[in-house]
Amino acid sequence: xxxxxxxxxxxxxxxxxxxxxxxxxxxxxxxxxxxxxxxxxxxxxxxxxxxxxxxxxxxxxxxxxxxxxxxxxxxxxxxxxxxxxxxxxxxxxxxxxxxxxxxxxxxxxxxxxxxxxxxxxxxxxxxxxxxxxxxxxxxxxxxxxxxxxxxxxxxxxxxxxxxxxxxxxxxxxxxxxxxxxxxxxxxxxxxxxxxxxxxxxxxxxxxxxxxxxxxxxxxxxxxxxxxxxxxxxxxxxxxxxxxxxxxxxxxxxxxxxxxxxxxxxxxxxxxxxxxxxxxxxxxxxxxxxxxxxxxxxxxxxxxxxxxxxxxxxxxxxxxxxxxxxxxx
Numbered sequence: 001x002x003x004x005x006x007x008x009x010x011x012x013x014x015x016x017x018x019x020x021x022x023x024x025x026x027x028x029x030x031x032x033x034x035x036x037x038x039x040x041x042x043x044x045x046x047x048x049x050x051x052x053x054x055x056x057x058x059x060x061x062x063x064x065x066x067x068x069x070x071x072x073x074x075x076x077x078x079x080x081x082x083x084x085x086x087x088x089x090x091x092x093x094x095x096x097x098x099x100x101x102x103x104x105x106x107x108x109x110x111x112x113x114x115x116x117x118x119x120x121x122x123x124x125x126x127x128x129x130x131x132x133x134x135x136x137x138x139x140x141x142x143x144x145x146x147x148x149x150x151x152x153x154x155x156x157x158x159x160x161x162x163x164x165x166x167x168x169x170x171x172x173x174x175x176x177x178x179x180x181x182x183x184x185x186x187x188x189x190x191x192x193x194x195x196x197x198x199x200x201x202x203x204x205x206x207x208x209x210x211x212x213x214x215x216x217x218x219x220x221x222x223x224x225x226x227x228x229x230x231x232x233x234x235x236x237x238x239x240x241x242x243x244x245x246x247x248x249x250x251x252x253x254x255x256x257x258x259x260x261x262x263x264x265x266x267x268x269x270x271x272x273x274x275x276x277x278x279x280x281x282x283x284x285x286x287x288x289x290x291x292x293x294x295x296x297x298x299x300x301x302x303x304x305x306x307x308x309x310x311x312x313x314x315x316x317x318x319x320x321x322x323x324x325x326x327x328x
Contacts, residue, residue: 002205002225006042008130009148009165010107010201013114016040018072018088021054024105025074025090025098031081032090038070040106043201045223056099074098096188096198103199110146110164111183111197117147134170146181152208165220166204175214175236180204184219184242184260198222200242213238213254229266241278253290265300289315 019037022029042053049055049069057075060083072088074095075081081091092098108115119126125143127133133145137155145151146164153170157163161174165181174180186198202221206212206228213236220226221243228234229248239257240246247266252258256270259278268282271290276282283300293307306315 002227003048004167004203004205004225006107006201009203010109012041012106013108014105016106018054018070021072021074021090021102025092025101028092028094028098028101030091030093033087034072034090035087036070036072040072043103043223044069044071048224054102056095058095074102096191100196100198103201107199107201109199109201111194111199119144140176148203149181158214165202166206168206169208169210171209172206172212173210174206174212175216177214178212178216178218180206180212180218181220182217184222186222186242202226202242204228207232207248210234216240219260235272247284287312 044055076095219242232250235254241260243261253272265284289305
């Protein structure tokens, strides 16, 4: 997992210790065991455990993975709470509300009114005073480069691009009107609307030698990151949702939409106007034909087409059968 310093992007606005979290979510607590007091500095995920942090958890995992770190668990799962080996844990009615209340209390982020960024106007673009742009990179007109952003060597950022909550490696081209590091689509189905958004406090990492077309949107991770691998080519009007991981040498054609938490391997080609459902895995060397709808995992070296996407040979046979039966 590529690492980053969260506080470069999301400053801590209020410090709190683990044994005082109950004061933020007191109306939501069912029970608790908090035997260790430490200052909360970060948030953990099931992929990355961080010292002095909170882990929001609804599914049971092996406690041995994180018991060496100062982590307090917050869960809505009674089975997890009943594991007496877990020394620091709060059992809540609603995990989603607890996450929102705690993150909004601790961190400043750009979906909250108290978020602050200060900019310099340089060559007709606004560059945060807390951003780093290498002197060999070029920023065109009307761009906004936000707090904590780092842009490496020999990058080209074209007109009207917004980059925030992101690390951009060397030799990256981002074309006109694209937005990188935008807010992921995280919310509670039972409580919709802007007041109940799940704060997204991860980032985007775009690795070396990536080309991103015009009018693309790449959402930042919820807690960790969204990642675009080396040498990848992304066409115009492509949406990549939060927590997506794309391997090296990807080629993604226009108007493709990739839902949240999709994992894509190396050397994958995706045809235009395709859609990938969330939380699936695409193997290495996969080809997805244009206008496909991918709803399940795809193994290495597959070629798929259609909706739902299946092996392309079977898809062609199906088309021929349907034509014979007068469906076309």
